[in-house]
Amino acid sequence: MTHATVIGAGSIGVSVAAHLANRDVDVTILDRGYAAGETTGKAGGLIFSQLHEPSDVRAMDYSIEYFRSLSDDDNHFTFHQTGFLRVGTEAERPVFEHEVAMQQEAGADVRLVEPDEMRSIYPDLSLDGVTVGTYAPADGYADPHTFTTTLLADAEADGVDYRPGTSVTDIDPGDSPSVTTDEGTIETDVVAIAAGPWSHRVASLAGIDLPVKPYRAQALVTTPVDVDIGTVYDAHEEVYFRREQEGGLLVGDGTEEVESDPDDYSQRADFDFLAKMSDTIDHRLSAGEVGVQNAWAGLCTATPDGHPLVGRPPFEPGGASRPNGVVVAAGLQGHGFMRSPAVGRAVAALLCNDRQTYSDWDPTRFDAHPGDFEIEEMLKLEGKHHHLR
Structure with missing residues (x-):
């Protein structure tokens, strides 16, 4: 060729x-x-190895090293290795324990963490209701x-x-x-x-x-906040947030598990999404008065x-x-x-x-045509490991 x-x-x-x-x-x-x-x-720019399948974890080993290498070689692009903390309740503990064991076997540097260690990782993060988490120090984000x-x-x-x-x-x-x-x-x-x-x-x-089916996901960027935070996914609330370089937070998910027309979909964030994200920020971070600087919707694609x-x-x-x-x-x-x-x-x-x-x-x-299949968002834990529920 x-x-x-x-x-x-x-x-x-x-x-x-x-x-x-x-x-x-x-x-x-x-x-x-x-x-x-x-x-x-x-896209939200998250880069993490804490995925649900071994092949995806192994793929991220290559991807993270690629991002790091490009960041080292080119002053236009920066990979921010902040670490990535997932937090949850006792309802998420069985999945967290299962996934950490699988991810470690697949080669990822990830570990189960309890509240005391989470406080040392991100002191400004409120752990109200949180009893367990997972942490990968090599993860992070990029633009x-x-x-x-x-x-x-x-x-x-x-x-x-x-x-x-x-x-x-x-x-x-x-x-x-x-x-x-x-x-x-x-x-x-x-x-x-x-x-x-x-x-x-x-x-x-x-x-x-x-x-494949396109589906809609939403994100927003807040005004600058005075908190020290890296990259976090609240697995119970199904919301992620990370630091933006301008001082605000990028907050997202807002996934709609319904098919969208890529040529005719709303690129504006919904009011309900903005309200939920505002509540999450208030709950997880003592950031004071926080405004929304920008908000949007983009498309993902499901199989x-x-x-x-x-x-x-x-x-x-x-x-x-x-x-x-x-x-x-x-x-x-x-x-x-x-x-x-x-x-x-x-x-x-x-x-x-x-x-x-x-x-x-x-x-x-595929052995046969799947027909009109259901869309499932992949960051969330629900439905990923049925034998643990």
Whole structure:
């Protein structure tokens, strides 16, 4: 393979392009808008290894090291290694204990923590009702837009041809693949679809029925607060918050587990979300009077089983035939930015070595079409380990 065409210039698409360019593959990357202009630019920027499945934990080992390395090498991008504390009640303890054991076995530096240690980690955090937590000191956060544009600049220096403002109108997925755009046709060896919530529509241009659904999530940034805090997830209330560099807090989740139209959804945060986040801040932090500086909604993309679709897809789930000239990198369940380095590596390994890095992510894993599947938000604990409930 000598040439790849990547559709989508968010963190996933740019990572795919950068990893392929590092293997001396010529890459063209297309986006109807501009880099990090949609889902990536609205992401919360959390980077953490405390995930629910071993394959995802192992993927984050690579991603965290990638973020750290880029941060060390480039003064435009910074990975803030603040640590990540999850807090909960006795209702969350069985899941916390199970996940910490699994995460440690998968190689993560994470431990179960009790209230005394939590107070030493974040003294300004109120532990009212909290009886248990988990903590990973290597976790943290970064700015998704800066990461993507920094990595794209590096990729362009390596020869990647970036074409913003280019709409894809057709894909030929056959033995001699091509991508038709409003600027002309590109002959290529493989088409990589990394279009986030638009991935289903883009894949349909190649005759592929991709089982993904976009769903809405919300976040806000407060006015500056005088508290010392890093990155926290309240697993009982299902809310995360972290420090922003300007002195405020980024607070979020507000997930709606219903399908949204990526071309027609409300990008404004709901009043109920703003009220709940305000109550959480008052409850967990003695920050005094706190205002809202900015609030928004973005889109995540779900799959039937919560695992990403990274690899060569069949024309339809459960089908035996699949196109030779298409790979997908979609359905990251709201964790796309932080897993983007691992996804880029996985796509490059598959295309250059024909090796599937994470079997749980293989798009051919479904035995049958899942039909109208339910959307499940992946940061929360509820429903993840049924045998513990």
